[in-house]
Amino acid sequence: MFKTKPIRPDVGAIDTLIGPQVTIRGDVVFSGGLYVEGHIQGKVIAEAGERAVLTLAEQGSIEGEVQVPVVVINGRMTGDVHAFDRIELAAKARVQGNLHYKVVEMSAGAQLTGRLVHADALPAGSPSHDGAALPEAWATADA
Template identity: 65%
Template sequence: MLKKKASVPASQIDTLIGAQVVIRGDFHFSGGLYVEGRVIGKLIADDGEKAVLTLADNGVVEGEVRAPVMVINGTVNGNVYATERIELGSKARVDGNVHYKVVQMAAGSVLTGRLLHVDSEHASAGVEEMAEAEGMPRLATVNG
């Protein structure tokens, strides 16, 4: 029998980027990351590590985001890669393509870009193979 790998509980916070914090540059993390501030650069979970990103209502990321599990309530200006699942809350604003294995969108969330399903094989490889999809034009705005 195969055992399922336990993920980081959504409520576990190992790192907090406070509301008054602005980070410029790429930020690598593992475990639970809660962002209330602003990240200008890539936000990337370490490969093979358990990681959950929670972006608060006023949190902003200006750059690419890569993590197994994400709960987005704030604003992302860049492409998003969720290798396990992503939840877009009612105040979520994403301007970029969302690569996902499982997605949940609340009424009121806004996506300006494409929803691109990633199968298990691509998800476990870090969705690097999806690069050709980045050149596709943005087609839809989903307004909850």
């Protein structure tokens, strides 16, 4: 796999790169650092109990639910995001969906069409406001 220096020290190394010419149709399960410049149509899920960081580049897009401890978005995201630790929305982020988070950072210019739902607002394992259950890893993720 790819081992590169971190873009930001707190984000971590990139283990997997999905390049700009790649489209994945189906679910992606990973651990470590996943950097998406291409397109994913399906769920993006971190391995249970593993440290994981998803970075969506400006030219990248995801259509589907995301369940990852740390999510950095600078591209187009359509679907709900469950970040067990933190979500960062960069200036070019365009998100349509609800963001479930413990900590959120939003840069000027980022756009969100959906709701921000803080982790403490709902007990772990309880149904969310829209009727979907929160991921099990929410209660057990090691931040």
